[in-house]
Structure formats: C-alpha cells, structure tokens
Amino acid sequence: MSQLSADRPAPALIFETGAPGRATEYVERSRPHGEFLPPELLRSDLPLPDNSELDVVRHFTQLSHRTFGIDLGFYPLGSCTMKYNPRVNDAIANLPGFRDLHPYAPDELAQGSLAVMYELERSLSSIFGMAAFSLNPSAGAHAELAALLVAKKYFKDRGESKRTKVIVPDTAHGTNPASAAMCGFKVISLPSDARGRVSVEEIEKVLGDDTAVCMMTNPNTLGLFEDRIAEIAAAVHRVGGLMYYDGANANAIMGNVRPGDMGFDLMHLNTHKTFTIPHGGGGAGHGPLGVAAHLVDYLPTPVVRAIPDGKPDVRRAPSDGMRFELDFDRPKSIGPMRSFWSNFAHAVRALSYLYANGAEGLTSVSQLAVLNANYLRVGVSEFLTTPYPEICRHEFVASAQELKKETGVRALDIAKALLDRGFMAPTVYFPLIVPECLMMEPTETESKETLDLFIEALREIVETAKRDPQSVMAAPVKTVVGRIDETRAARQPDLRWRQSG
Amino acid sequence: MGAYTPHTPQEISQMLERIGVGSLEELLAVSPEIAPKAPLDVVPALPEYQIERRMKALAARNRADEYASFLGAGAYRHYAPPAIAALAMRGEFLTAYTPYQAEVSQGYLQAIYEWQSYICLLTGMEIANASVYDGATALAEGSIMAINATGRARLLVSRAVDPRYRAVLHTYCGGLDIEIDEIAVGADGRTDGDSAIAAIEAKKYAAVIVQSPNFFGVIDEIDARIRAAIETSGTVPIAVISEAISLGALRPPAEWGAQIVVGEAQSFGVALAYGGPYVGFIASTAEHMRRIPGRLVGRSVDNRGGEAYTLTLQAREQHIRREKASSNICTNQAHCALIATIYLALVGASGLRDVAGLNLERSRELATAVTSVPGVSLRFEAPFFNEIVVRVGNAAEVLAGLQQRGVLAGVDLGRFYPEYADSILMAATELTTTGEIAKLTAALREVVHVAALR
Numbered sequence: 001m002s003q004l005s006a007d008r009p010a011p012a013l014i015f016e017t018g019a020p021g022r023a024t025e026y027v028e029r030s031r032p033h034g035e036f037l038p039p040e041l042l043r044s045d046l047p048l049p050d051n052s053e054l055d056v057v058r059h060f061t062q063l064s065h066r067t068f069g070i071d072l073g074f075y076p077l078g079s080c081t082m083k084y085n086p087r088v089n090d091a092i093a094n095l096p097g098f099r100d101l102h103p104y105a106p107d108e109l110a111q112g113s114l115a116v117m118y119e120l121e122r123s124l125s126s127i128f129g130m131a132a133f134s135l136n137p138s139a140g141a142h143a144e145l146a147a148l149l150v151a152k153k154y155f156k157d158r159g160e161s162k163r164t165k166v167i168v169p170d171t172a173h174g175t176n177p178a179s180a181a182m183c184g185f186k187v188i189s190l191p192s193d194a195r196g197r198v199s200v201e202e203i204e205k206v207l208g209d210d211t212a213v214c215m216m217t218n219p220n221t222l223g224l225f226e227d228r229i230a231e232i233a234a235a236v237h238r239v240g241g242l243m244y245y246d247g248a249n250a251n252a253i254m255g256n257v258r259p260g261d262m263g264f265d266l267m268h269l270n271t272h273k274t275f276t277i278p279h280g281g282g283g284a285g286h287g288p289l290g291v292a293a294h295l296v297d298y299l300p301t302p303v304v305r306a307i308p309d310g311k312p313d314v315r316r317a318p319s320d321g322m323r324f325e326l327d328f329d330r331p332k333s334i335g336p337m338r339s340f341w342s343n344f345a346h347a348v349r350a351l352s353y354l355y356a357n358g359a360e361g362l363t364s365v366s367q368l369a370v371l372n373a374n375y376l377r378v379g380v381s382e383f384l385t386t387p388y389p390e391i392c393r394h395e396f397v398a399s400a401q402e403l404k405k406e407t408g409v410r411a412l413d414i415a416k417a418l419l420d421r422g423f424m425a426p427t428v429y430f431p432l433i434v435p436e437c438l439m440m441e442p443t444e445t446e447s448k449e450t451l452d453l454f455i456e457a458l459r460e461i462v463e464t465a466k467r468d469p470q471s472v473m474a475a476p477v478k479t480v481v482g483r484i485d486e487t488r489a490a491r492q493p494d495l496r497w498r499q500s501g
Numbered sequence: 502m503g504a505y506t507p508h509t510p511q512e513i514s515q516m517l518e519r520i521g522v523g524s525l526e527e528l529l530a531v532s533p534e535i536a537p538k539a540p541l542d543v544v545p546a547l548p549e550y551q552i553e554r555r556m557k558a559l560a561a562r563n564r565a566d567e568y569a570s571f572l573g574a575g576a577y578r579h580y581a582p583p584a585i586a587a588l589a590m591r592g593e594f595l596t597a598y599t600p601y602q603a604e605v606s607q608g609y610l611q612a613i614y615e616w617q618s619y620i621c622l623l624t625g626m627e628i629a630n631a632s633v634y635d636g637a638t639a640l641a642e643g644s645i646m647a648i649n650a651t652g653r654a655r656l657l658v659s660r661a662v663d664p665r666y667r668a669v670l671h672t673y674c675g676g677l678d679i680e681i682d683e684i685a686v687g688a689d690g691r692t693d694g695d696s697a698i699a700a701i702e703a704k705k706y707a708a709v710i711v712q713s714p715n716f717f718g719v720i721d722e723i724d725a726r727i728r729a730a731i732e733t734s735g736t737v738p739i740a741v742i743s744e745a746i747s748l749g750a751l752r753p754p755a756e757w758g759a760q761i762v763v764g765e766a767q768s769f770g771v772a773l774a775y776g777g778p779y780v781g782f783i784a785s786t787a788e789h790m791r792r793i794p795g796r797l798v799g800r801s802v803d804n805r806g807g808e809a810y811t812l813t814l815q816a817r818e819q820h821i822r823r824e825k826a827s828s829n830i831c832t833n834q835a836h837c838a839l840i841a842t843i844y845l846a847l848v849g850a851s852g853l854r855d856v857a858g859l860n861l862e863r864s865r866e867l868a869t870a871v872t873s874v875p876g877v878s879l880r881f882e883a884p885f886f887n888e889i890v891v892r893v894g895n896a897a898e899v900l901a902g903l904q905q906r907g908v909l910a911g912v913d914l915g916r917f918y919p920e921y922a923d924s925i926l927m928a929a930t931e932l933t934t935t936g937e938i939a940k941l942t943a944a945l946r947e948v949v950h951v952a953a954l955r
Contacts, residue, residue, distance in 0.1 A: 023849030030858025066608030071592030097560030280836025284778030340776025358546030
C-alpha cells in the first residue's frame with residue numbers, strides 16, 4: 001500500500017506540464033493544413049500540451065499508483081463480481097489477427113472472429129438455458145434496454161401494446177427501472193417480503209393484462225435465492241407477461257440452475273463480471289442478451305449465422321467445416337444497439353475463460369463463490385448484524401444500524417476505515433431496503449487466508465468503533481486524499497481544466 | 502475445479518464445517534423442478550497452452566491483414582504508440598471498478614478529468630462526460646438530452662450522418678415514440694441546406710443532427726443560413742464526429758454552432774478489434790450540464806485541505822434516481838477513454854496536428870491516384886478530410902475484383918444508399934503507404950477495364 005500513501009504528491013494535470021514542441025514525434029511532420037483546405041474550415045489553435053514520452057509515462061504510472069484495483073488487494077464490492085482477471089485472456093485478445101481486424105472486413109476474411117462470436121453465443125445459450133444470445137449490447141444496462149425493446153416490439157406485433165407496465169422488485173439494481181423508463185414503460189416497484197424475497201401474493205396483486213415484463217435478479221441483491229421463482233414465472237406468464245433475468249449475479253448459478261429452466265424469457269449476462277473481463281475502471285463492459293425461442297427473431301442485428309448450422313466440434317481444428325456470416329437481414333429485429341457488431345475483444349476474453357474452465361470448472365466457480373460468501377457471512381455475523389441470517393448465494397448484506405445507534409459509526413465510516421487497511425470497501429447503502437447496508441461479494445478467486453484477514457480487519461474496525469468512534473469516523477487517514485467535499489463538487493462543478501489568465 | 506480458484510480440498514471442508522453445511526451441493530440446493538435436466542454443452546476445460554494454440558488458430562482464420570486496406574466508414578486504422586498499451590494495461594487501471602471510493606481512485610479520477618478536459622478543448626464545448634459506449638450510442642443519448650431540453654418528440658437528421666448511427670438512433674427511439682425525419686444530401690456531398698431549412702420551418706424539432714466530416718468524408722458544418730433557422734425555431738444543433746483525428750485540423754464544432762457534440766474517439770489509440778470496445782463521448786454547452794448522461798468527474802477539496810477528484814452530480818444517475826434518471830447507463834468505456842487520454846498526452850498538439858495533416862495529404866494522394874483511372878471519378882466536390890466517395894460503376898462487382906487482387910478498397914455505399922450503388926467509400930490515414938495506393942490503382946485499372954468491356 002505504500003504507493004497509495006499520503007506522502008506522495010499528486011502529479012500535476014497533464015495540461016500544466018510540458019512545453020510547445022516537446023512532444024515525442026511518432027509520425028513525420030505534415031505539410032501545413034492550409035495547403036489542403038480553405039482557412040475558414042481550419043481551427044485557429046489547438047490548445048493541447050506537448051509532453052515528452054518519458055514525462056507522459058511518469059504521469060500515468062504515478063496515476064496508476066493512486067488507483068486501487070483487484071491486482072492490489074481484496075475487492076469485495078457487492079453485485080460487481082470483482083474476481084481475478086486472468087492475463088492470458090488479454091494476451092489472446094491482443095493477438096494481431098483479432099486486434100487489427102476492421103469491422104467492415106468481408107465475412108470470408110473474418111472467419112476466426114465470427115467463429116469466436118458464434119461459439120460464445122452457443123455456449124452461453126447452453127449454460128443459461130436460452131435459445132440464443134446476441135453479443136451486440138455493450139454492457140448490462142445496454143442489454144436491459146435491448147431486452148425491453150425486444151419485449152415492446154414483440155407485444156406490438158401481437159397487438160398487445162396496452163402492456164405498459166414493468167414490475168421491478170425494490171431490491172433491483174437502479175438500471176432496471178431506468179432502462180424501463182427509457183423504453184416508455186411505467187415502473188411498478190414491488191416490496192420484498194420479510195424473507196427478503198419477492199412474494200407471490202404481492203406480485204399477483206399487480207399483475208394484469210397491462211403487465212409487460214417482470215425484471216428479476218436471482219439470486220437477488222441481498223444474495224438470497226428467490227426460491228419461489230417457478231411460481232412467480234408461472235403467474236407472470238399466466239397474464240401474458242415476460243420474465244427478464246438480470247444476470248448481474250450470474251456468478252452464483254453456473255452449472256447449478258439456469259434462467260431458462262426457471263422460466264425466464266429474456267436475460268442479460270455481464271461477462272465483465274462472471275467471465276473475468278477486466279472492469280477497467282468502469283468499462284468497457286460486455287452485455288450478451290439471451291432470449292427464449294419465441295423472441296429470437298427480435299434480437300439486435302447483426303446475428304452470426306453458421307453454414308451449415310450446428311455446433312463447432314471442439315475436438316477438431318477450430319470450427320472445421322463451418323462457414324460464418326453476419327446476418328443483417330432480420331425483419332423483426334429491434335435493429336442495432338451500437339455502432340458495430342460487439343465489444344469483440346471482450347468476446348475473445350470470455351471465450352478464453354470458458355475454455356479454461358469447461359462445464360465442470362464453471363460449476364465449481366459458482367460453488368466456491370457461494371462457499372466464500374457464506375464463510376465471510378458467518379465470520380462477519382459475529383460482530384455485525386446480518387439481517388437475513390440464512391444460507392446466501394454469492395453475496396450477502398450486513399447492516400451497521402445497531403453499531404450506529406451504539407457508537408455513531410456508520411456503514412460509510414466502516415467502508416473508509418477498510419481503505420486505510422488496504423482493502424476495497426464493500427458496496428454501501430445498497431440495496432436501499434437495508435439501513436446502513438454493507439453488501440459483500442468475495443468471489444471464488446479469493447483464498448481462505450484473504451477472507452480471514454478481511455474478517456479480522458472488519459472485526460478490529462467494529463471494536464475500535466466501540467472504543468474510539470471518532471477515529472473510525474476520521475478514516476481514511478492513510479490514503480492519498482481524505483474524505484472529499486461532495487457538496488462542493490456538486491454545487492460548484494469543476495469538470496474540466498481551463499487555461500488560467 | 503475452476504481454473505482460477507485457490508481452494509484446497511481441506512480448506513473446502515473446513516469452510517463448509519464453519520458454515521454448518523455438509524457439502525457444496527447442499528449449499529446450492531434448488532428444487533428439482535428448476536434443476537438443469539442435462540449437463541452443460543460446452544468445450545471441456547483446456548490447459549492454458551492449448552487455449553492459446555486454439556485461439557491462435559482462430560486468429561489466423563482472419564485473413565484481412567494480407568490485403569492493402571482502405572476501409573474506414575467510422576472505424577480507422579491509425580498509429581498507436583506502444584507506450585499506450587504499456588501504461589493502460591497496468592493492473593491498477595485494468596482491474597479497478599468504477600471509482601466509487603474516491604480516496605483510493607484518485608489516479609483514475611484524475612485521468613478521466615483529463616479526458617473530459619481534452620474533449621472540451623477539442624470540441625470547444627464547456628463540459629464533457631466520462632464516456633459512453635460508442636459514437637452511435639453517444640448520438641442516441643445526446644438526442645435524448647435535446648428531447649428532454651425542448652420537450653419535443655421529433656428529430657431531424659442529415660442522411661449524411663453514418664447510417665449505422667442513424668439505425669441505432671431508430672432503435673433507441675423505438676422505445677420512446679420519437680419521430681425521425683431526414684435531410685437530403687446535396688449534389689456536393691454536404692447536407693442540403695434548402696431541405697434542412699424547409700424542414701426546420703415546417704415542424705418543431707428537438708434537434709438537428711449533422712456529422713462533420715460526414716459519412717462521405719465531406720466537411721459538413723452547419724452553415725450560417727441553417728444556423729439562423731435553428732436559432733429561430735429553438736432547436737438544439739447536434740454535431741457528430743466519427744473521425745476524431747479530424748479535430749486536429751478542423752475548427753471545433755462550437756465555432757459552427759453546435760450545442761451538443763457527440764462522437765467516437767476510437768481513432769485516439771483504440772484498437773479496431775472487429776468493432777469494439779470503442780469509446781463514445783458527449784460534450785455540450787453548460788446549459789445542458791444536468792441533462793448529460795453517465796458519469797462526470799469533478800475536482801473538489803478533501804478534509805485535509807488538498808485538491809481531490811470525485812464522481813459528481815450523481816443525482817442525474819440511475820443508481821440514485823432509478824426510473825427518473827437522465828439515462829440507464831452504468832458501465833461506460835473508462836478504459837478506452839484512458840487509452841485515448843494517453844494517446845492525446847503522448848502525441849500532444851504537435852503530433853495531433855501532424856497526424857491530421859498526414860491524413861489530409863494521403864487522402865489527396867489517394868484521390869489523385871484513383872481518379873487517374875479511366876472511368877473512375879470522385880462523386881462529390883466539397884472539401885473532404887480523409888475519406889472519399891469514388892464512383893466506379895458497379896461498386897459490389899468492382900470491390901470483389903479488387904479483393905481478388907489483394908485490395909480491400911472500402912465500403913460499398915450501395916449497402917446503405919441504393920442511389921450510390923456505383924460508389925465506394927475509401928479512407929486513407931497516416932498509415933496508408935504510396936505502395937498500397939499504387940496497388941489499388943493498378944488493380945482498379947484492371948477491374949474497371951474488365952467491367953467496361955462486359
């Protein structure tokens with residue numbers, strides 16, 4: 001943690017260093033732009049800094065030293081599945097044949113990339129029990145939007161445009177209601193029951209012939225498996241609605257239970273969570289969209305088509321004997337969701353991870369993710385309230401409500417105190433229904449030792465809170481900056497550098 | 502066992518015991534009615550060296566690198582200094598999440614603040630967000646900003662805007678009952694001013710959308726006449742930039758009236774990678790600040806009195822506002838934005854100016870060379886940046902003939918514009934060589950000649 005410590009000053013903004021003409025030259029000098037274009041089309045100045053390559057390398061290396069990633073320490077951010085990102089996946093995505101391929105390369109010269117996409121789609125369909133997947137959406141929320149557009153079009157084609165309501169449990173990720181609103185649906189929020197689950201009785205009260213879609217996360221964001229899912233799906237289907245599976249928590253179910261078998265018609269997967277694609281500080285993500293058979297025609301374009309249709313024989317040379325093409329001619333499709341076909345480099349990473357695991361490996365991944373979460377839950381429950389004291393899936397929630405009453409120390413303070421101890425904080429204040437919530441997801445790639453160290457650090461923070469609450473409320477003190485004035489950031493927005501004077 | 506799981510069998514037993522459960526199966530028990538009926542049908546696990554071998558074989562089935570390529574049309578081949586990858590692939594950046602815990606994310610937050618600043622400096626706008634998925638989704642999200650700002654449900658889009666961007670706009674608008682009208686393309690390849698003005702005077706639009714350089718490579722500013730009509734009608738002018746390198750030479754969209762600028766920054770060091778991930782940007786005047794979608798990084802102070810960065814104005818976002826948010830976006834393209842920021846830091850003003858200049862130069866070499874072939878001409882006369890529309894006869898047939906001769910000459914415009922089925926969209930960048938242009942020209946001479954004889 002020394003490189004994150006307070007004694008290193010921040011590098012100056014890149015705009016405040018350098019000197020005109022100092023930039024390292026990567027290309028030859030060009031002739032003046034005025035030789036090619038009339039002056040009124042040209043810019044009068046280009047106010048960017050010129051820094052040498054060494055200065056730029058130092059700048060960004062120093063910035064990296066002020067950034068915490070999985071590679072530096074335990075990252076138990078609930079619902080984010082911060083597992084190890086295997087380096088082999090990056091090496092493969094960076095193979096020139098994949099990296100340098102232009103999206104408009106003719107299909108016959110892009111057979112390798114098309115084979116990757118096809119095999120990943122087919123594999124995901126089997127793992128999650130869907131009829132087909134599209135790799136078009138760029139992230140989970142983007143796939144949610146695509147799925148709701150699929151639902152809207154499907155209902156329109158059936159003459160059921162009166163279906164205007166989307167049901168979203170109160171534990172759902174914020175993207176669910178936001179995606180529904182972007183499709184013009186009315187959002188019905190559904191309260192969870194005392195067991196932290198969707199109640200069949202409550203959902204039946206809001207179901208009707210205006211129900212379009214019910215969006216569910218299973219296990220939900222409390223880490224609890226919705227054990228009445230089959231009844232819920234049956235009830236939604238009975239009124240003609242569709243079931244949507246938010247795959248943010250899919251790391252808990254591989255090889256164990258499939259959304260298709262639970263009755264879901266649509267789903268997304270965050271391969272940047274479950275399939276180890278690095279989050280990269282908030283993206284790029286990758287959000288494959290899966291659908292049941294009756295919705296396949298509505299998937300975004302393009303779709304990869306195989307000739308002859310079938311499954312690549314994995315024991316032979318890659319996709320031997322099959323040809324692939326991008327199919328844009330799909331009259332019922334909702335259309336494209338993005339500029340080009342997919343976040344292809346991420347599809348390569350996901351397939352590489354799939355190869356490393358196989359079916360048994362993926363099953364084991366989910367089992368051990370659940371094992372780690374329960375081990376952590378049992379340890380944490382010795383000193384923090386766990387509002388749902390039962391077997392959880394890949395994550396669980398604890399609450400600092402009792403501790404706050406006793407000492408004034410809040411979930412946020414615990415989070416900041418963890419930063420001082422070299423750990424990333426859990427997700428805090430989400431889901432919204434648990435007061436002073438701390439949502440923890442350890443993932444399967446963490447060892448028992450790491451979990452033990454984390455439990456002890458958390459225990460020590462709680463004990464300190466009881467003895468000396470001010471010291472916890474003052475955290476973090478070892479990081480490069482202390483707590484930030486968020487109010488000032490929002491009231492006096494400073495969102496960019498400006499030339500002074 | 503999973504490929505990257507550290508558990509020993511003994512540890513699994515100890516942990517199960519601590520939890521009070523007999524087995525892993527018991528831990529994940531589900532009712533039989535929803536349990537999977539068959540084993541998963543996926544590849545059996547492979548050791549790492551075999552994964553590499555198999556993937557290398559797949560990568561080798563991509564054969565486009567054996568061709569001289571003039572493909573552009575929204576994705577461009579530019580030089581990316583290796584220092585970019587060396588820095589961006591550092592684990593601290595690569596394996597971080599969205600910087601919710603600002604105290605341990607200062608480095609990434611500063612980099613995104615620098616990205617926002619670069620986008621503002623290049624476009625002439627007041628604010629820029631932390632990125633969106635790509636150019637097409639930036640246009641869709643930017644249009645929603647204008648719809649919310651004006652309370653109008655109709656958009657006016659130039660047909661010279663990238664057809665895939667327009668298609669994505671249609672997809673997004675399908676959920677919201679937004680109408681989209683189009684402006685014709687004039688004979689010179691620019692958005693037709695008379696059609697634009699007639700439309701703006703006839704209906705109330707939320708936004709008028711123009712791309713420059715447009716899909717045909719033609720510099721297509723919103724001219725003074727259209728600007729006057731826009732101003733009178735209270736419409737939001739949106740500029741689309743899909744070739745970001747052009748910003749190194751052309752005057753910023755703020756100077757020709759844009760209030761919102763959306764675009765694609767793939768050209769700033771991001772790999773082609775068969776279409777993604779790329780990085781979209783949205784910038785605007787200050788009045789649209791609270792409508793801008795996605796993350797924003799701001800500079801503030803910490804409780805020790807020092808400067809510090811943080812995510813800000815989060816009251817716009819889905820995790821706070823849920824169905825009332827300005828967008829559903831959560832994950833963005835932070836890592837690609839980081840790559841673009843490093844690119845801009847490395848090349849500097851001098852380098853960006855040179856790259857832009859070389860694109861101007863090589864594309865003119867290309868234009869001169871191909872039009873020296875009998876039967877081949879430029880379709881449009883207006884000034885262009887680094888792409889040209891080349892009239893060849895039957896574009897699909899000519900492209901096939903050129904491909905047989907080792908050249909990927911560009912995109913068949915008939916694919917998007919039936920009226921231009923005689924034309925190919927060709928791009929030249931700083932990486933295009935004189936040899937490649939000569940190869941294309943020689944092949945074109947043969948192919949067009951053969952076609953004419955038939």
